[in-house]
Amino acid sequence: MNIQKINANGIGIAYVKSDDKIITDVQSALDLMATVRYEVDCNRIILDKSAVCEEFFDLKTRLAGEILQKFINYQTKIAIIGDFSTYSSKSLKDFIYECNNGKDIFFLPDEDQAITKLREVD
Template structure:
C-alpha cells in the first residue's frame, strides 16, 4: 500500500508476505515497489527473520544496504524490544539508525507519522 505522509511517499509492505531474509528477497521487494516509486519502505518487523536481528549474521546490513542503494529509506515497524534486550550490539545499531535518516526502527505507523513530521524538509532524499 502506498501513501503520502508529510510529503514522503511511503510504501507499506504487507505483514502477510514472505519473510525477508536474503538480498534476493530485498531485490524482489524492489521489483514489487518499482512502479510506485516510493521514498520510504515500511517493513513490518514480523517479516524479518531472526538472523536480521543478529548483527553478526550480516542480514540486517545486507537488506538495508540493498534498499538504500536503490534510493529507498527503510522503516522497520513493530516491537523489537525482545531483540534489543537480547543484544547490546543490536540495541546500539537501532539507536544509531534512529539518529540518522536512512533506516529507522519504530513502534508503528503512528510513530512513523511523527518521525516524518519532525523531519519534514530534511527527511526527503534529493536526486
C-alpha cells in the same frame, strides 16, 4: 503481500503488509524495492517486523548490514515497525539506536511514528 500507498504531506510512503516473511535475504530485499517502485512508485517503505526473518536481527549473520546497504545504495528509506525490546543483544540495541539517528533506516514501534519519520527525512 499488500502494498498501501500513504500520502504524507505530498510524500509517498508504501506500507507493505504480509502474513509471510518478505525479507529473508539480499535478493528478497531487492525484489521488495523493485515491486514497491513498480506498483506504487515510492522510495519510502514501512514494513512490519514480522515480515523480516529472525536472522536479520542476529548481527553475527551480517544479513542486516548487507540488506540495509542495498536500501542505501538504491536510495530507498525503510522503517521497520514492531517491538524490538524483546532482543537482549547490546550490539543490536546500539545498531538500532544508530539507525534511528540517521536518515535512511528506522526501527520504530508503530505506523504513526514511521510515517512521521519518513515524511521528515530528506
